[in-house]
Amino acid sequence: MENPWIKLNTKTVYETPWIKIEQDKVINPSGREDFYGKVHFQQTAVGALPIDEDGKIWLVGQFRYTVDRYSWEIPLGGAEENEDLLEATKRELQEETGFSANDWKGFLHLHPSISSTDQQAYVFIARGLRAGATNPDETEVLRQKKVTLKEALQMIDRQEITEGISVAALLKYAVQELAG
Structure with a gap:
């Protein structure tokens, strides 16, 4: 058109x-x-949906200044201009959870708020997780939590997960799991 x-x-x-x-x-x-x-947004949003060997999903929690509340999310961050999106996602996963992963798959591309911003977001599924040390930004005081997909969906329903990229990624993953 x-x-x-x-x-x-x-x-x-x-x-x-x-x-x-x-x-x-x-x-x-x-x-x-x-x-x-x-x-x-000067960076492209990138996120990881980390899934461990038991099928549990790892979330990170932090207090978000902009909405004045605590938020549970998938590990998220930004890719600099011309930075490889997967490499940026790997960095964010390590910084926020300490994990690295053996298996990565492109999973989701979206525009979080298309009427007012040109922001784009990319989410990758990360499997084959290996533990390591976290390295959060100075503004991040993070907690990690692993949950089942059902628990993640209940957290969305209880509005404990409201961050748009996280909600979209978790709902898409749920649809794919239901479809088999």
């Missing part, structure tokens, strides 16, 4: 090493001149 939007110009409103907020002057689909704001 042809793009009905016409971009006239773009202005950066705010920028940090993590995000850039842009305002585009546009002609919208109705033909009217308008403005459209976009949040651009």
